[in-house]
Amino acid sequence: MEQINNIQVVPCTSSNYMKPFRVHYSQNGTKKSWDFMRTHDSVSVLIFNTSSNCFILVKQFRPAVYMCEWEKSRPAQPEEEEASEAAAEAGEEKNSHLPPASAGVTYELCAGLVDKPELSLEEIARQEVLEECGYDVPVTKLRKITSCRSGVGVTGAKQTMFYVEVSDENCVGEGGGQPEEGELIEVVKVPLQEAMNFAYDENIPKTMGVIFSFMWFNSNMSPKYKISTNV
Amino acid sequence: MEQINNIQVVPCTSSNYMKPFRVHYSQNGTKKSWDFMRTHDSVSVLIFNTSSNCFILVKQFRPAVYMCEWEKSRPAQPEEEEASEAAAEAGEEKNSHLPPASAGVTYELCAGLVDKPELSLEEIARQEVLEECGYDVPVTKLRKITSCRSGVGVTGAKQTMFYVEVSDENCVGEGGGQPEEGELIEVVKVPLQEAMNFAYDENIPKTMGVIFSFMWFNSNMSPKYKISTNV
Numbered sequence: 050m051e052q053i054n055n056i057q058v059v060p061c062t063s064s065n066y067m068k069p070f071r072v073h074y075s076q077n078g079t080k081k082s083w084d085f086m087r088t089h090d091s092v093s094v095l096i097f098n099t100s101s102n103c104f105i106l107v108k109q110f111r112p113a114v115y116m117c118e119w120e121k122s123r124p125a126q127p128e129e130e131e132a133s134e135a136a137a138e139a140g141e142e143k144n145s146h147l148p149p150a151s152a153g154v155t156y157e158l159c160a161g162l163v164d165k166p167e168l169s170l171e172e173i174a175r176q177e178v179l180e181e182c183g184y185d186v187p188v189t190k191l192r193k194i195t196s197c198r199s200g201v202g203v204t205g206a207k208q209t210m211f212y213v214e215v216s217d218e219n220c221v222g223e224g225g226g227q228p229e230e231g232e233l234i235e236v237v238k239v240p241l242q243e244a245m246n247f248a249y250d251e252n253i254p255k256t257m258g259v260i261f262s263f264m265w266f267n268s269n270m271s272p273k274y275k276i277s278t279n280v
Numbered sequence: 281m282e283q284i285n286n287i288q289v290v291p292c293t294s295s296n297y298m299k300p301f302r303v304h305y306s307q308n309g310t311k312k313s314w315d316f317m318r319t320h321d322s323v324s325v326l327i328f329n330t331s332s333n334c335f336i337l338v339k340q341f342r343p344a345v346y347m348c349e350w351e352k353s354r355p356a357q358p359e360e361e362e363a364s365e366a367a368a369e370a371g372e373e374k375n376s377h378l379p380p381a382s383a384g385v386t387y388e389l390c391a392g393l394v395d396k397p398e399l400s401l402e403e404i405a406r407q408e409v410l411e412e413c414g415y416d417v418p419v420t421k422l423r424k425i426t427s428c429r430s431g432v433g434v435t436g437a438k439q440t441m442f443y444v445e446v447s448d449e450n451c452v453g454e455g456g457g458q459p460e461e462g463e464l465i466e467v468v469k470v471p472l473q474e475a476m477n478f479a480y481d482e483n484i485p486k487t488m489g490v491i492f493s494f495m496w497f498n499s500n501m502s503p504k505y506k507i508s509t510n511v
Contacts, residue, residue: 051307052306056305057303057304058301058303065315066315070291070292071291072287072289072343073287073289074286075286077283083344084296085344085347111429111432112305115436197486197490197491199431199487199488201386201388203431204434205346205347206348233307251427256429256430257439268495
């Protein structure tokens with residue numbers, strides 16, 4: 050799918066995407082501090098196409114995931130970590146032992162950040178379904194599944210998950226995200242009957258949102274639709 | 281539960297916990313870059329106590345979650361954000377509009393980082409069950425549920441989830457984590473019959489791991505045990 054090379058890792062002293070802060074506070078009178086990042090809440094959407102009985106997911110190359118695999122594939126031992134970090138900082142990172150690009154590709158629910166204060170969560174979710182997956186659906190068709198906290202150690206943002214049914218008639222474009230924002234998203238269909246095998250196949254890298262929402266569908270949308278559950 | 285005050289937020293230029301990096305790479309010949317953080321993979325464990333038919337969770341004050349709620353509770357409008365960030369940087373953050381400490385308390389699966397190369401994932405999971413929840417169980421009792429990717433935008437770490445059954449006889453301590461590492465963890469029991477209502481009650485802040493694993497139990501451990509599913 051993708052060709053990745055010329056990897057160079059440098060320390061990041063200032064980023065538009067990650068802003069580390071430290072909070073000092075008192076907890077029951079004891080002074081403490083904690084490092085965290087400011088981030089936006091997010092929405093994600095489980096999309097089910099009733100024309101083809103398929104779930105609609107997105108698939109993309111995630112540099113952060115790739116770098117995790119890249120780190121693991123490096124021959125560095127704990128005792129030489131300092132040295133290789135120094136090499137990294139000097140921008141001399143070697144490109145030996147590069148994992149295949151597929152190591153950084155993940156399957157995810159259609160999702161987006163809550164960064165437009167004038168829009169409701171449902172409206173933001175609706176926009177993401179259109180931009181990323183090409184389906185134009187009215188806001189009223191979005192049903193909230195639940196919300197939870199993600200990255201509780203570092204960001205703690207709230208993640209709200211929706212469900213929406215679409216049909217081929219709602220399909221008005223190819224999706225793919227906004228190339229001008231660097232999004233390179235591939236729309237993927239997962240047939241209903243393959244969904245639970247897909248969810249539990251650890252060879253297919255995915256977020257917990259995919260696995261959870263497939264299970265939620267299975268528990269809450271049947272008997273209207275029924276996923277095979279022999280896993 | 282907790283009293284939080286004297287909040288002061290400052291930019292974090294160097295942290296032992298968050299190390300931002302930037303990777304430059306070529307994707308299909310096009311030069312790109314991405315900011316990410318190096319982090320460890322993690323394990324989490326759904327613990328079911330067969331003596332009391334309860335799930336064993338942990339509950340803790342999460343500064344990052346609290347700060348999210350704190351940001352939202354501030355009266356700042358987008359146009360004054362620059363000014364208030366400047367105030368934050370000068371350490372002059374006001375403590376008006378403080379949310380209650382409970383806004384930062386989350387319910388989570390027993391979990392830990394994979395930071396000991398000499399131990400297997402199961403062994404690390406076993407240690408966390410002992411340290412955080414006080415149950416001493418043999419490694420062989422841990423059953424892998426699945427694995428997935430978390431924080432795909434920023435960290436991309438692999439999260440592996442286990443299931444373990446314990447009994448009151450395995451309880452050898454109070455748990456609570458390692459106070460010397462700043463852990464202040466409260467062990468919480470959720471009765472089987474309340475589990476699905478607990479999972480979908482959005483007034484109880486929790487991670488997706490809790491919701492997902494309760495559903496997994498419901499689908500995979502029944503009819504041996506059966507959660508009420510009227511949600």
